[in-house]
Amino acid sequence: MPDFFSFINSVLWGSVMIYLLFGAGCWFTFRTGFVQFRYIRQFGKSLKNSIHPQPGGLTSFQSLCTSLAARVGSGNLAGVALAITAGGPGAVF
Structure with missing residues (x-):
């Protein structure tokens, strides 16, 4: 059975x-x-033209950076922790 799954x-x-x-x-x-x-041009325009947000609001660029940080940052933390757990401290280097 393990050969089948392999x-x-x-x-x-x-x-x-x-x-x-x-x-x-x-x-x-x-x-x-x-x-x-x-829509690549519209994407660029919406990021470039978001310099003056409404009071108490976020610009498009701030929203993009927050979203990317939530995805990439947690993946990096979990990935490093999993690498250390699975392979030891040498896995980081």
Whole structure:
């Protein structure tokens, strides 16, 4: 039974997964009408023009930075803690 799961794991996490992820990315790109390319100018304008926020409000850039910090920061903390737990202190270096 472990050989079966090892085989499934090697198949799914090999080239099959790469093709599935690439295909899903292409499918979503076509289904949304290339939204990530069509609105790149609007994205830049909304970040550039958010210099003067409303009183007590956030600019678009502050909101983006807060969102990115919440995602990337916690992942870095958890990733380092997991690396130290699994591989010892040498895993960090």
